[in-house]
Amino acid sequence: MLIALLACSMPGWAQEKKTAGNPVFPGWYADPEGIVFGKQYWIFPTYSAPYEQQVFFDAFSSPDLVHWTKHPRILDNQRVKWANRAMWAPAVIKKGKKYFLFFGANDMHKKGEGGIGVAVAKKPGGPYKDYLGKPLIDEVINGAQPIDQFVFQDKDGEYYIYYGGWGHCNVGHLKKDFTGFIPFEDGSIFKEVTPKDYVEGPFMFIRNGKYYFMWSEGGWGGPNYRVAYAIADSPMGPFERIGTILQQDTAIATGAGHHSVIQVPGKDEWYIVYHRRPLGKKGANERETCVDVMKFDADGKIIPIKMTFEGVAPRPL
Template identity: 75%
Template sequence: MFRKTSFDLLKVTFLFVFSFGVFIHTTSIAQTKKTAGNPVFQGWYADPEGTIFGKKYWIYPTYSAPYGKQVFFDAFSSPDLVNWTKHERILDTASVKWAKRAMWAPSIVEKGGKYYLFFGANDIQNDKQPGGIGVAVANKPEGPYKDYLGKPLIDKFHNGAQPIDQFVFKDKDEYYLIYGGWKHCNIAHLKKDFTGFVPFEDGSTFKEITPENYVEGPFMFKKNGKYYFMWSEGGWTGPNYSVAYAIADSPFGPFKRIGKILQQNPEIATGAGHHSVIHASGTDDWYIVYHRRPLGETDGNSRVTCIDHMYFDENGFIKPVIITNEGVERNAIK
């Protein structure tokens, strides 16, 4: 009896010491890790939207899988761009009765202490199919999110734009939804409560702002009074998926294509596209968050989320992004 008890005690002590050692080793690695590395977190994830809430960076991506398995969203948060925490299933089809499949390309905005997650679902091919762009709401960035409207916000094709790839753009105190697949892009003025849209002065609700070579994945930001409009070109399953941009004096354009700023490097990865941009206010740090396909992967859904630096030249044009395996350096939000 004594021998057995002593052996059990010795085993427990060993397991404790071993576990504590692993914890210290892991913590040490996390503290000394200088760059995130690309991808920034493990798993097949695409169409990432990066943003900042409080003192944390957040990424909301598509779970990259066959459409029938794309029935939920995960989110990721980080205090420093290097160490990321996964928040599982912040929203899934169980909370959205009209969404059945192909949930993708989330866009998020905070307003009035609530977090609104805009998303596409069902990959509708015509106006008769149920689905489109929806909205979910939560009290915290990590959710859980619930369907806000009980129906899609947009469930029809307008100006030829498939209702997918939504991005919410805040300009001063106004919010706009910029969206569209099938090589057409629309902008619409959101109501203050995000339940619908405010018609423009000419009576229209959806204005087309499609630039040359646009395919999908719109994104917009404002810098020095100028509106930078970005989008994805090429096919998302191929190696030539890429990002181009234009600059205008208004969020309505006209947007004249300037050129590509993100594309594959055959020595690092292919299919670099469908991105977003993170910029901490008051800093000169700009980051592009995007997905790409690891070398050797041929499955269309084999996509990973990456972050690299984005720089501007003296005239305000975006320099071509250099995609890396190292990723970006640690940068806590001040």
């Protein structure tokens, strides 16, 4: 009996976790961006709370997708003077020796109210500071609310930003210093690339030379939130909807969406990072971050995700 009690009380005797479990870390977090920097996996989520409280970002790092370390308040609205509420959907990319965090703020509805900003840091865990002193995108173009940004580096090294709510998605060609945009050949700054049923939350990756464009459908506050995708030969599309690959499972969770994808560097191994609402929870902000395996069939189509409570096994880099 004494040995059993000691085993329960001494961390060194605790059994090693065999899987991460879902959610992968505690707390209400949504819109997670998963990415690899060096020998660490990172997740940058939205702090899921009422807009007036949603004024900072935490980040989480892991050596193996199972054991996560919290990096609190890597950016908040005290370091972004134009942002006062509703900071969400961070997208982080490394360029040179700096890390750039793109984010939406203020739930902008008309020019001058906020939009998409950029912050910069010397380490992925921050602290980040405002890069431009103003939004990068601060108006509604092609019907797309400037939110839910994702920054993508193409095979030729060029950077593109995909963004948009209200059922519209735009793409812009970023300058190399991320201070603005390079016009397209026809002189336009943004092009609309909205696929069928798109609502928000765009994401892009390349596999076997093909461009996989993904997005969320349905309402983020309800049970029918879901993820669909298209495959194209160009980062500009056209993006023809193929099907749904993540949606609610009444035995697991509802409201599954606004995701990202992690590839193990140099391997054809993929994970989907997403948020979902626990069974029995109805609050719009009751969302938690989860990770599950993502696989492809012989034709390169994404096999619909099976959500789990177990999560993924350790995968050191």
